[in-house]
Amino acid sequence: MATGREHSPEERYDLVTEARTVARAATDESAEPLEPDAVSSDSVVASLATRAGVDTITPVGRQRGMKRTVLKASQVFLRDQAAFNHLTVTALEELTARLDAAEARLAELEAQRADTAGDDR
């Protein structure tokens, strides 16, 4: 609730004026009725049913806010996933390079050993 500071009289006047406008809009008699949607098989809606823990849930309205939240969450998830993938690819490339170097060194050592064995014989 705390906003971090008290407002000046002018700021408070503006806030209260806007709050009154919001209250008027929220109680507007002419607003179109919201038709309850049918329960959808959409996964977001299904998670709603789980959240509320009630037997039958009918989500209401277009739930634009919810979609926005889901999009944001997806974006964060994909960004993290991309970052993870990038790190994984870099690490794999580095490992492959090390493996190549190790294989080359191994081949070199094996060649040396073969030479030595030929000399012994």
Added chain:
Amino acid sequence: MKPQQIAIVKPDSGVIGGFERVVQRVARWLRSQGHVVRVLTVRTDTAPDVAFGLVPTRALERAAPEYITHMTQLAAFRRLDLRDADVVISTQPPSQAVRHDRHIALFYHHDRIFYDLEELMISSGSVDDPELHRELSALVREADAPGLAGVSQFLVPSQTVRERLRKFNRVQRVLPFYAGLGHAPIALDVASGSAPTGTSGSGASGSSGEPAENGRRHVLCVSRHEFPKRTELFVAAAHQLPEVPAICVGTGNRLSFVQRIDRHLDRGATIAAEELWCREPAGRLPLPGRPGSGRVLFLTHTTGRELDELYATALCVVAPAYDEDYGLTAIEAMSAGTPLVVCDDGGSLAELVKETGAGLVVPPEHVAIGDAVRRLSYDRVLSARLGDYGRAAVQHRFTWPRAFDQLQSALGRVTLSG
């Protein structure tokens, strides 16, 4: 009564607590009586422009987020098309804004920061601009008024809520609704003094203490750590009682603050009662000295059975909250035969104890709470008697058959009057 189409309307905050279980139970019972029940929810994070077509400025969003949420929800509930319902049952605020001629409100509280907690929010420093908060409270009450006036019948859980409705809305159409408990308390062999098992917690444990003669040995508080639940008072009281282990079950925004108080009191810090809890969650309290390890065991998760065991083996349960609406945890303690310690400004908690004799009512100070716990730990006869009063009261008063009779009575009234 012939089968009705019943719509239950409810805000959905994503939290499933005691009240959601009550709603679930009510819906199930109504269906068992042959009614057709739909539960309609509006998410509390619905965007304002969806509900009332305006996008509030950043300044208002920052200064008054609770106000915008309230108005968004109110607009959405007002706009719900419920013409196909014979009866509507509203639940948490502001679902009472729905418009229907046969409207029962299962009413536990207003949007409290704009009503009964308005002045406490200001005096505790929880709002930075008292004048703005008062203006917003007045607007909320004005916007809520038509919806509340349109309720055909209120069902309330306590005299405290009845009084609030009378004070703020001059409402008289009120019947009691005492929800039963979620489950029957389990039978425990408390004489064995077996410790609760399998609990997971954080923080330091209290002193082990000697098991009492009747197997009851710790003092318990079960509450969310939120303002003004006052779990800080419980923690401070625990430091008055080094001989009694203290367990606090629950989580919430103030948990780390409460734990910090516990650790600082462990090093002998002294803090006045109001300073302890009358603070915003960030906790600007200047705590003296270096922190100790604390002496309260904080449990953030328990199973139902573990909680039952904790209730049944407690010396007493401290319910320190300010002006409660209902007091589910107190009723759970009573069902286990465990005496209560509550504060005289605790609303329904004080009401419950005064009506049933199930515990001690003390001033809202940690010293007084500590004294009451000590008295119950020494006077086992008194403790057992208060526990018996509590158990008997729950068996008589807080039962689902009785709650359904009350609901049936409300349904009968609204369908007859409609």
